[in-house]
Amino acid sequence: MTEQYRWKQCPENLLCTFAMYDRNLVPKRVETLREGEVFAFPPAVEKAVFLAPVMVEGFGGAYLIADNEGKGYAPDGIERDFLYEGTKSRIKQVCDYGGKIRADWGFLPKETEKRVERAKELLSQNHKKALREILWAGEELVLFEARARIARRGRRDNFCFGGCMKGFTDGGAQWRETFGKVFGHGVIPLHWGCLEPEKGTDHYDLVYDMLDWCKSRGMTVRGHALVWFCGFWEGQSWMKDFTFAEVKEAVVRRAEKLMKARPNGFDYVDINEPLQNNPYNFTLEEFFDISKAVYKVVKKNSPKTKIMVNFCNEWQEKCSFDHNKFEENIRNRQKLGLPGYAPEREYIWSVDDFLEKCRKEGLKVDALGLQCHDFPYELFGMRTLLELWHRKWGLPIHLTEVSAPSSMKQTPFSMRGRPAPVKAYWHRPWDEQLQARWYLDFETLFYSLDYVECSVEWSLSDCPTQWADYLEGHVNEMFRLQAYCYDGLLDYTNRPKPAYEALRGLAAEWGLKTGEK
Numbered sequence: 001m002t003e004q005y006r007w008k009q010c011p012e013n014l015l016c017t018f019a020m021y022d023r024n025l026v027p028k029r030v031e032t033l034r035e036g037e038v039f040a041f042p043p044a045v046e047k048a049v050f051l052a053p054v055m056v057e058g059f060g061g062a063y064l065i066a067d068n069e070g071k072g073y074a075p076d077g078i079e080r081d082f083l084y085e086g087t088k089s090r091i092k093q094v095c096d097y098g099g100k101i102r103a104d105w106g107f108l109p110k111e112t113e114k115r116v117e118r119a120k121e122l123l124s125q126n127h128k129k130a131l132r133e134i135l136w137a138g139e140e141l142v143l144f145e146a147r148a149r150i151a152r153r154g155r156r157d158n159f160c161f162g163g164c165m166k167g168f169t170d171g172g173a174q175w176r177e178t179f180g181k182v183f184g185h186g187v188i189p190l191h192w193g194c195l196e197p198e199k200g201t202d203h204y205d206l207v208y209d210m211l212d213w214c215k216s217r218g219m220t221v222r223g224h225a226l227v228w229f230c231g232f233w234e235g236q237s238w239m240k241d242f243t244f245a246e247v248k249e250a251v252v253r254r255a256e257k258l259m260k261a262r263p264n265g266f267d268y269v270d271i272n273e274p275l276q277n278n279p280y281n282f283t284l285e286e287f288f289d290i291s292k293a294v295y296k297v298v299k300k301n302s303p304k305t306k307i308m309v310n311f312c313n314e315w316q317e318k319c320s321f322d323h324n325k326f327e328e329n330i331r332n333r334q335k336l337g338l339p340g341y342a343p344e345r346e347y348i349w350s351v352d353d354f355l356e357k358c359r360k361e362g363l364k365v366d367a368l369g370l371q372c373h374d375f376p377y378e379l380f381g382m383r384t385l386l387e388l389w390h391r392k393w394g395l396p397i398h399l400t401e402v403s404a405p406s407s408m409k410q411t412p413f414s415m416r417g418r419p420a421p422v423k424a425y426w427h428r429p430w431d432e433q434l435q436a437r438w439y440l441d442f443e444t445l446f447y448s449l450d451y452v453e454c455s456v457e458w459s460l461s462d463c464p465t466q467w468a469d470y471l472e473g474h475v476n477e478m479f480r481l482q483a484y485c486y487d488g489l490l491d492y493t494n495r496p497k498p499a500y501e502a503l504r505g506l507a508a509e510w511g512l513k514t515g516e517k
Contacts, residue, residue: 002075002076002077003042003043003075003077004040004041004042004043004075004077005020005040005041005042005043005048005050005073005075006038006039006040006041006077006078006079006080007038007039007041007050007079007080007082008037008038008079008080008081008082009037009038009039010054010081010082010083012054012055012056012083012128013052013053013054013082014052014053014054014055014061014332014376014424015052015053015329015332016326016328016329016332017052017053017317017321017329018032018039018041018050018051018052018082018321019050019051019052019315019316019317019319019320019321020041020044020045020048020049020050020320020321021048021049021050021051021320022045022047022048022049022072023045023047023048023049023067023072025049025065025388026350026352027316027317027319027320027350028044028045028048028320029319029320030042030044030320031322032321032322032325034325034326038079041075042075043075045072046072046074047068047071047072047073047074048072048073048075049065049066049067049068049072049073050065050066050067050073050082050085051063051064051065051066051315051317052064052066052082052086053376053424054083054086055376055424056128056131056132056135057128057132058132059131059132059135059136059378059427060376060378060424060425060426060427060428061375061376061377061378061424061425061426062135062376062378062380062381063315063376063378063381063385064082064083064086064087064089064090064131065086065089065090065093065384066080066082066085066086066088066089067089067093068085068088068089069088069089069092070089070092081127083127083128083131084123084127086131087119087123087127087128087130087131087134088123088127090131090134090135090138090380091116091119091120091123091130091134093138093380093384094116094119094134094137094138094141094380095116097138097141097380098112098113098116098137098141101141101144101145104145105145105148108141108144109140109141109144111140112137112140112141112144115133115134115136115137115140116133116134116137118130118133119131119133119134119137135378135380138378138379138380138381139378139379139380139441141380142379142380142382142383142445143379143441143444143445145448146444146445146447146448146449147444147448149448149449150444150447150448153448153450155510155511156447156450156510157511157513158453159446159447159452159453159454159455159510159512160183160184160185160220160454160507160512160513160514161182161183161184161185161443161454161455161456161457161503161506161507161512161514162183162184162185162186162187162220162222162398162454162455162456162457163179163182163183163185163186163187163456163457163458163460164187164189164224164401164456164457164458164459164460165179165186165187165188165189165210165214166189166467166479166480167179167460167461167463167467168206168209168210168213169206169209169210169467169468170467170468170469171461174494175460175461175494176213178460178490178494178496178500179460179515180217180219180514180515180516181504181514181515181516182457182489182500182503182504182507182514183219183457183514183515184218184219184220184512184513184514184515185219185220185221185222185454185456186210186213186214186219186220186221186222186515187221187222187224187400187456188207188210188211188214188221188222188223188224188266189224189479190207190223190224190225190226190254190258191225191228191230191233191476191479192233192234192237192239192254193230193232193233193234193236193237193474193475193476193479194233194467194471194476194479195207197237197470197471197474197476198238198474199238203468203470204257204258204261206468207223207258208261208262211262211265211266214515215265217515217516218513218515219513219515220267220268221265221266221267221268222266222267222268222269222270222308222398223258223266223268223269223270224269224270224272224310224400225269225270225271225272225273225310226251226254226255226258226269226270226271226294226298227251227270227271227272227274227287227290227291227294228271228272228273228277229247229277229278229279229280229282229287230273230277230279231277231279232475232476232478233476233479234279235279235280236475236476237475237476240279242280244280244282244286247280247290248289248290248293251290251293251294252290252293252294252297255294255297255298256297256301259297259298259300259301259302259305260301262302263301263302264302264303264304264305265302265305266302266305267304267305267306268305268306268307268308268366268367269298269305269306269307269308270307270308270309270310270369270400271291271294271307271308271309271310272310272311273310273311273312274287274291274309274311274349274351274354275287275349275353275354276311276312276313276318276351284349284353284354284357287354288354288357288358288361291358291363292361292363295307295363306366306367307363307364307365307366307367308365308366308367308368308369308398308400309351309354309355309358309365309367309368309369310368310369310370310371310398310400311351311368311369311370311371312371312373312374312401313374314370314371314372314385314389315385316350316351316352319349319350335423352392355393365393365395366395366396367395367396367397367398367453368389368393368395368396368397368398369397369398369399369400370385370386370389370397370398370399370400371399371400371401372399372400372401372402372403373401373402373403373458373483373484373487375422375424375426376424376425376426377426377442378426379441379442379445382442382445383445383449386449386451386452390449390451395451396451396452396453397449397451397452397453398452398453398454398455398456399446399452399454399455399456400454400456401456401458402442402455402456402457402458403457403458403459403482403483403484403487404426404430404435404438404439404442404487404499405421405422405430405435405484405485405486405487406430406431406432406434406435406486406487406488406491406497406499407421407430407431407432407485407486408421408422408423408425408429408430408485409421409485409486410485411462411464411485411486411492413464413481414481415477415478415480415481416478418478418481418482418483419481419482419483419484419485419486419487420483420484420485421484421485422484422485422487426438430486432497432498432499433498435497435498435499436497436498436499436501436502438499439457439499439502439503440502440506443455443503443506444506447506447510457489457503458482458483458487459482459483459484459487459488459489460488460489460490461488461489461490461491461492461494462482462486462487462488462490462491462492463488463490463492463493463494464480464481464492467479467480489503
């Protein structure tokens with residue numbers, strides 16, 4: 001039993017997940033064992049840190065990091081209670097953050113100070129209540145600091161709201177007018193399964209229509225994505241049986257087509273989810289080889305276009321924990337309406353591995369994209385996550401697929417699991433007013449951080465008639481639907497929800513660039 005890390009399972013563990021990291025929060029891929037209600041991990045590092053998503057009554061969902069108050073854990077074989085250890089660690093993390101705020105601003109909000117003291121007192125008596133208090137305290141501190149930073153700094157001219165443009169083709173004039181009133185940045189989907197759904201077909205004219213419309217309104221544009229391999233966009237299309245050489249040739253050909261057609265038209269293009277979606281089971285070297293070839297095409301034909309590495313699973317717990325190994329984990333994901341994880345060979349390489357290889361081989365990455373749509377999110381954890389990635393790589397950050405739902409119900413339409421109802425909540429079950437509050441608070445955090453340059457809202461409308469009619473009956477017609485139920489800023493009749501009006505208000509208050517004429 002010694003020379004192991006051992007964690008007792010708890011009902012609050014949202015996905016039956018424990019992820020293991022070193023003290024710098026770099027994930028460690030290890031063979032996890034299940035012994036009854038205990039998860040055991042081998043001693044891959046001298047001192048380890050662990051993470052799990054939890055649901056806390058009276059607060060909602062959060063990613064909780066147990067780091068032994070910053071010291072890390074030794075593989076001593078002791079069976080530990082994750083919720084207690086995570087609460088103890090979060091109290092230390094919030095206290096350290098509060099000390100920094102006090103040094104910067106001279107004081108803390110009195111009610112928040114009281115919450116922190118209550119959490120400390122409750123830790124030994126009822127650590128679940130202590131966790132609830134310290135989670136609320138963290139939320140309050142983040143908002144306090146964000147608002148104070150904005151008030152001290154004033155407006156900034158290098159931030160805007162962005163939106164996904166997949167509704168552009170079928171949405172008509174109303175869709176475009178609504179889009180332009182809030183967003184100053186457009187994200188154009190470049191997925192193979194939509195632009196070339198059948199071999200020999202070509203729908204790139206839709207891309208150029210979107211690009212030209214954005215540019216006519218002074219908006220910046222990102223092409224999403226020049227490099228990406230998804231289990232259904234590519235994995236179930238005419239490309240599914242391609243060899244590595246055939247995939248590389250096709251990806252490079254497409255990059256050349258786009259970059260030559262509109263030199264410097266795209267402000268950004270991204271390399272998406274590097275080895276997080278991997279239907280071809282490419283090695284790191286193979287994926288990097290394709291990325292490097294595309295990078296050269298961009299730099300040759302569209303030298304002003306910047307390169308982003310965009311990724312989901314921002315805490316990278318998939319790199320550490322084999323989610324397909326335990327039936328309970330699979331059942332929990334099904335209950336939450338989340339997609340199943342991919343085969344074991346996927347997710348072996350972390351984003352850190354890919355970025356380090358880019359740095360060593362001279363591929364200049366201009367920005368990181370964090371997707372922000374796999375719940376749960378809470379303000380203190382989100383700020384920790386943003387600070388972590390910026391500290392590691394010193395790059396500007398875009399929040400690239402931001403969404404929050406306005407209901408926890410299933411939509412009247414669905415296709416192959418999309419959209420899925422959201423089960424994890426933030427503070428209370430989702431409704432339209434809470435969705436608006438979420439956007440107000442999280443966008444305030446994003447805007448307060450000078451290295452965050454854009455927040456892209458991923459679903460403008462709940463309406464499923466998006467993209468174009470040529471996809472009807474195709475396996476990739478599901479792309480017409482958003483990932484999560486009711487996460488649009490407009491309802492399914494395209495009526496603006498309170499969240500849309502909240503973003504319009506923030507854009508006006510902060511003087512943000514939009515595409516409105």
